[in-house]
Amino acid sequence: MTKLSVNINKIATLRNSRGGDVPNVVQFAKDVQRFGAEGVTIHPRPDERHIRYQDARDLKPIVYTEYNIEGNPVKSFLDLVLQVKPTQVTLVPDAEDAITSNAGWDTIKNKDFLVDVIKEFQNNGIRTSIFVDPILKQIEGAKATGTDRIELYTEAFAHQYGLGDENAIKPYAESATLANDLGLGVNAGHDLSLDNIRFFKENIPNLLEVSIGHALIAESLYLGIENVIQMYLRKLK
Numbered sequence: 001m002t003k004l005s006v007n008i009n010k011i012a013t014l015r016n017s018r019g020g021d022v023p024n025v026v027q028f029a030k031d032v033q034r035f036g037a038e039g040v041t042i043h044p045r046p047d048e049r050h051i052r053y054q055d056a057r058d059l060k061p062i063v064y065t066e067y068n069i070e071g072n073p074v075k076s077f078l079d080l081v082l083q084v085k086p087t088q089v090t091l092v093p094d095a096e097d098a099i100t101s102n103a104g105w106d107t108i109k110n111k112d113f114l115v116d117v118i119k120e121f122q123n124n125g126i127r128t129s130i131f132v133d134p135i136l137k138q139i140e141g142a143k144a145t146g147t148d149r150i151e152l153y154t155e156a157f158a159h160q161y162g163l164g165d166e167n168a169i170k171p172y173a174e175s176a177t178l179a180n181d182l183g184l185g186v187n188a189g190h191d192l193s194l195d196n197i198r199f200f201k202e203n204i205p206n207l208l209e210v211s212i213g214h215a216l217i218a219e220s221l222y223l224g225i226e227n228v229i230q231m232y233l234r235k236l237k
């Protein structure tokens with residue numbers, strides 16, 4: 001079974017555009033869970049351009065499904081996650097000025113750093129996942145960090161599949177198979193959508209969780225958030 005975790009960054013982007021509290025991020029998280037989402041994901045960035053650090057704290061008491069916080073483990077992020085204690089932390093090596101996440105970890109070069117932060121989170125009862133490109137030696141490197149899971153960075157798949165190239169799934173299927181063999185859990189995310197999720201899910205062995213935000217919110221503008229969540233759940237069965 002693959003869990004659907006709804007990334008609510010875009011709700012915070014909309015709220016921040018007017019400086020008030022509409023839409024309310026906490027209410028939205030309550031509602032997506034009521035509509036069937038099996039997790040809530042946020043990705044607070046150091047400039048707080050969408051999710052603010054205070055949102056991460058405010059969400060803690062109301063997220064009764066899986067709470068996943070993503071981000072680059074700079075000191076302020078580390079402190080926040082250790083305070084909030086979500087179900088899972090997903091480490092993403094994103095530059096501060098990046099518009100969105102645009103690469104996975106070099107798990108070999110950053111091994112010592114990752115081993116230390118992963119241990120710190122795990123010692124505090126937080127499951128860890130690290131964002132990686134579908135490259136076999138990076139999956140082996142991920143195993144050496146001690147992480148519980150990996151999150152496959154799916155932007156390249158989404159782009160190529162959108163152009164009609166079904167072979168784009170191959171490196172993902174191979175990476176997931178290796179991760180399964182190594183005992184790593186497999187999550188995935190970035191640019192997944194109603195158009196590509198079923199094909200992705202059907203070809204990835206033992207896919208535990210997908211986190212989806214940008215497309216899901218855009219699709220909801222036309223189809224409604226409750227309906228869209230139900231559509232994803234059907235495709236992930």
Ligand SMILES: CC(=O)[C@@H](O)[C@H](O)COP(=O)(O)O
Pocket residue numbers: 007009010043045070092099100101131189190213
């Ligand atoms: C790790 C990942 O792919 C997503 O968290 C993505 O980075 C969403 O972040 P933005 O909403 O800032 O684009």
Ligand SMILES: NCC(=O)COP(=O)(O)O
Pocket residue numbers: 007041070151188189190191192211212213214215216
């Ligand atoms: N981890 C990926 C995520 O949370 C959402 O990414 P996207 O659907 O906004 O591209």
